[in-house]
Amino acid sequence: MKRIAFLMVAVATLAGVVAFTAPASGHADEEASPIYGVKIPAGYRDWKLIAVDHLLVADKVDQLRAQLGNDIAIKAFKEGKVPFPDGSIIAAIHWTRVPSEDNNKVLAGPFPGALSFVVGSPVNVQFMVKDSKKYAATGGWGFADFKDGKPGDKALHETCFACHTPAKDRDYVFTRYAP
Amino acid sequence: MKRIAFLMVAVATLAGVVAFTAPASGHADEEASPIYGVKIPAGYRDWKLIAVDHLLVADKVDQLRAQLGNDIAIKAFKEGKVPFPDGSIIAAIHWTRVPSEDNNKVLAGPFPGALSFVVGSPVNVQFMVKDSKKYAATGGWGFADFKDGKPGDKALHETCFACHTPAKDRDYVFTRYAP
Numbered sequence: 001m002k003r004i005a006f007l008m009v010a011v012a013t014l015a016g017v018v019a020f021t022a023p024a025s026g027h028a029d030e031e032a033s034p035i036y037g038v039k040i041p042a043g044y045r046d047w048k049l050i051a052v053d054h055l056l057v058a059d060k061v062d063q064l065r066a067q068l069g070n071d072i073a074i075k076a077f078k079e080g081k082v083p084f085p086d087g088s089i090i091a092a093i094h095w096t097r098v099p100s101e102d103n104n105k106v107l108a109g110p111f112p113g114a115l116s117f118v119v120g121s122p123v124n125v126q127f128m129v130k131d132s133k134k135y136a137a138t139g140g141w142g143f144a145d146f147k148d149g150k151p152g153d154k155a156l157h158e159t160c161f162a163c164h165t166p167a168k169d170r171d172y173v174f175t176r177y178a179p
Numbered sequence: 180m181k182r183i184a185f186l187m188v189a190v191a192t193l194a195g196v197v198a199f200t201a202p203a204s205g206h207a208d209e210e211a212s213p214i215y216g217v218k219i220p221a222g223y224r225d226w227k228l229i230a231v232d233h234l235l236v237a238d239k240v241d242q243l244r245a246q247l248g249n250d251i252a253i254k255a256f257k258e259g260k261v262p263f264p265d266g267s268i269i270a271a272i273h274w275t276r277v278p279s280e281d282n283n284k285v286l287a288g289p290f291p292g293a294l295s296f297v298v299g300s301p302v303n304v305q306f307m308v309k310d311s312k313k314y315a316a317t318g319g320w321g322f323a324d325f326k327d328g329k330p331g332d333k334a335l336h337e338t339c340f341a342c343h344t345p346a347k348d349r350d351y352v353f354t355r356y357a358p
């Protein structure tokens with residue numbers, strides 16, 4: 001239990017709720033996040049794994065999630081070094097959590113009652129980009145939330161930094177590196 | 180729901196059950212898995228992410244899990260190519276799933292009832308190594324299950340291949356690449 005691991009809590013959650021309760025708002029043309037101007041980093045899906053988690057919000061959100069980091073971020077995580085150096089980028093990928101009937105069939109024989117949950121469809125992808133000068137007003141981090149490749153609106157992005165403030169002593173990063 | 184994603188079902192599950200119900204058996208000196216002779220591949224924790232999942236078995240297993248692949252395996256996953264080429268290695272890392280009180284405190288304000296679950300402690304790490312000649316008798320795959328760096332016993336490893344047989348049309352790999 002010593003590890004609490006992870007997450008871009010509030011933004012992540014909000015994004016999940018938004019994804020479940022409202023269609024994408026009118027910013028479909030944008031490629032960069034409002035406020036921060038963060039674009040989807042090339043090749044992020046191939047970055048190294050920081051941690052995974054599961055988020056439940058009543059009947060609205062049920063997500064399996066993975067956080068990946070670029071090499072600068074991963075090095076800092078492994079060294080337990082804060083603040084993260086400029087150039088660090090953390091990606092958080094969120095999928096719906098769905099039962100796997102295929103897996104459950106296989107498991108039922110040896111392990112009655114076993115339940116396997118796997119990733120369903122993509123919900124959103126979020127990024128935190130460290131640039132201590134450019135984003136000095138928000139702890140040195142720029143934030144972004146994308147759904148189907150399109151950034152969320154300004155109101156969504158206005159929630160990012162405030163929600164990360166409780167993790168100030170970890171340089172605003174909730175995620176912990178999984179052993 | 181079109182994606183069923185993942186997993187080294189039976190072996191994984193069994194390992195989880197074993198981990199919860201019995202201490203490591205008497206093979207603490209070994210470094211390679213019984214039957215298959217698979218050792219822990221160097222640097223596997225930094226491999227690319229295939230998928231994540233959640234496994235529940237009654238009161239015995241509650242795990243968050245990630246599957247990583249070496250470059251050969253990742254390429255095959257992305258191309259949807261089976262059988263996997265020789266040299267492919269898939270790693271499955273399993274952690275206990277635990278509530279994050281820290282995260283829940285932050286979430287409680289904006290999202291009453293939100294529950295965040297993160298990785299707790301490591302349970303086991305498993306590997307599938309493709310070598311179509313060496314492991315011809317088991318679909319071309321060698322299997323391994325490690326807990327605290329020590330391989331499980333022969334009886335455990337005898338279950339691997341049989342449980343993977345239902346995934347024969349996917350070259351015995353349950354895991355699907357997460358979008």
